[in-house]
Amino acid sequence: MEDxxxxNGKITRLSDMMVPFNDRSHFFGDGVYDASIAKNGIIFKLDDHLERFFNSMALIDIQPDFAKDDLRALLGNLCQKLDADELFVYFQVSRGTAIRNHSYPQPLKPNLAIYMTPWQGDFSGQNRLRLMTLPDQRFELCHIKTLNLLPNVLASQKATLQGLDEVVFHRNQRVTECAHSNISILTNGVFQTAPLDHWILPGIARKYLLLASQALGFGVSEQAFTIAEMLAADEIIVSSSGALCAPVSEIDGCPVGGKDDERLQQLQTKIYQDFFKETAVE
Structure with a gap:
């Protein structure tokens, strides 16, 4: 299959799948999701993604009728049905199917949805991103990977219409994260990223960039930083499941970064090697 x-047990091509009208994701975005990339049928850092997925469900009171091992096995089996060597893997659960009402009946069987498409990663490390800043107007549950992404969508569209790659959110000058990524900085040999609180998603790539920085002997800091500190940083790094360690060249039309290429390349090499090692076929 191409995609x-x-x-809930039915498998089709993406263009053929139909979802019940009364799925609560349709009316309320009432659900959570997670996503990763796969190579050779092996999903990168799957245990971490499953842990975050089940934690997100617990935080909004969705009670799954499947276990982590069930979902792990299902995702692995579905990967084998695709022709592509590299895949984008997305999975979500909605609270279930019910007549539209803000409150929900209990118990309610959740709906599990998954899609997979071909994906091609850029591991050259050469592509530097162009960003813009915007006030963070999202609700204060950003640590839960919910389906409620309207502010992210609107911000991303603003960036796209200006030919930019991402948006940096800030609250009273404190940098939080991007519209669909985490953001970190390298300054004087220290890898710094925002603390885990209700304003940022606990990114899997963020976690492993911290571990990679420690392994390389860099300093590490989980402290909030301001827009001014970000703009003055030696390097600015955007990270997500699809872009593990992407450097930045421009923010709000001003050149940034490019002042510690050696450490940046070390960090990229470390995390890319981790990806290829974990997804290698023996």
Whole structure:
């Protein structure tokens, strides 16, 4: 298959999948999701993604009728049905199917949806991103990976219309994260990223960039930083499941970064090697 969609046991091509009208994700965005990349049928850092996925469900009172091991096995089996060597893997759960009402009946069987499409990673480390800043107007549950992404969508569209790659959110000058990524800085040999609180998502790539920095002997800091500190940093790094360690060249039209290429390359090499090692076929 070229691509794949799964919904509560049914498997089709993406363009053929139909979802019940009364799925609560339709009316309320009432659900959570997670995503990763795969190579050779092996999903990168799957245990971490499953842990975050089940934690997100618990935080909004969704009670799954499947275990982590069930979902791990299902995702692995679905990967084998695709022709592509590298895949983008997305999975979500909604609270279930019910007549539209803000409150929900209990118990309610959740709906599990998965899709997989071909993906091609850029591991050259050469592509530097162009960003813009915007006030962070999202609600204060950003640590939960929910389906409620309207502020992210609107901000991303603003960036796209200006030919930019991402948006940096800030609250009273404190940098939080990007519209669909985490953001970190390298300054004087220290890798610094925002603390885990209700304003940022606990990114899996963020976690492993911290570990990689420690392994390389860099200093590490989980302290908030301001827009001014970000703009003055030696390097600015955007990270997500699809872009593990992407450097930045421009923010709000001003050149940034490019002052510690050696450490940046060391960090990229470390995390890319981790990806290829974990997804290698023996």
């Amino acid at each position: 794949l969609a799964y919904y």
